[in-house]
Amino acid sequence: MICPRCASNQGDDIKFCTSCGANLQAVREALQAPDSAGKFNWNNTWVADMFMSGQMAEARKQEIERRLGITPEVKRYNEIKAGVIVSCVGVGVTIFLFFLMHAIASQNPREAEILSSVWLAGLIPFMVGLALIINGVVVSKKMVEVMEREQNKTKSVEEGPAPRGLRSPDTNEFIPANFSVTDQTTRHLENSERKSSR
Numbered sequence: 189m190i191c192p193r194c195a196s197n198q199g200d201d202i203k204f205c206t207s208c209g210a211n212l213q214a215v216r217e218a219l220q221a222p223d224s225a226g227k228f229n230w231n232n233t234w235v236a237d238m239f240m241s242g243q244m245a246e247a248r249k250q251e252i253e254r255r256l257g258i259t260p261e262v263k264r265y266n267e268i269k270a271g272v273i274v275s276c277v278g279v280g281v282t283i284f285l286f287f288l289m290h291a292i293a294s295q296n297p298r299e300a301e302i303l304s305s306v307w308l309a310g311l312i313p314f315m316v317g318l319a320l321i322i323n324g325v326v327v328s329k330k331m332v333e334v335m336e337r338e339q340n341k342t343k344s345v346e347e348g349p350a351p352r353g354l355r356s357p358d359t360n361e362f363i364p365a366n367f368s369v370t371d372q373t374t375r376h377l378e379n380s381e382r383k384s385s386r
Contacts, residue, residue: 189216260335264328271320278314285310 189198192215194208203213237245286307293300 260328260332264324264332267328268321268324271317271322271324273317274320275314275317278310278312278317280310281313282307282310 189200189202189212190196191198191205191208191210191212193210194205196205196207198205198207198212204210205212240248289303289306293303296303
């Protein structure tokens with residue numbers, strides 16, 4: 189075996205290099221052990237994402253959004269913002285096409301009827317943006333409320349009912365409880381005292 193540190197020729201049964209003292213046994217073990225760090229993991233590729241079921245992909249997407257802090261309310265505001273932007277672009281395109289097509293139509297009177305109505309194409313992005321705004325204001329708001337109610341339900345189930353007990357040690361007031369462990373025993377003793385006094 190050749191020592192990796194000093195490049196001297198050493199025997200295969202020697203544990204340490206006789207020239208520089210390098211640990212040759214560790215070098216042999218490293219060469220014989222399979223490289224687990226170099227194994228390729230197909231689960232971390234886009235191919236695995238492609239074959240992922242719809243539910244798993246949605247759960248992964250929600251987990252990524254949760255880690256990034258993208259709440260349903262943030263999504264709703266982003267949708268409204270996108271709607272405003274698209275609507276403004278639609279208005280701008282409509283105005284631009286209106287003036288451009290009327291200028292071209294004045295040059296070509298034969299196609300004037302067709303060219304003068306091309307500006308209506310700008311209404312498409314305007315309507316899409318308007319739909320996004322309405323969806324963000326009305327529909328997504330309801331969805332956010334439903335999701336918040338579901339989250340509150342799961343939190344209340346996880347937390348459970350408030351524990352019963354004493355208040356802080358600096359007071360002698362008890363927290364009112366709906367039940368008592370000794371309630372039935374005390375009633376039983378009161379009844380037995382009444383019977384014995386008769």
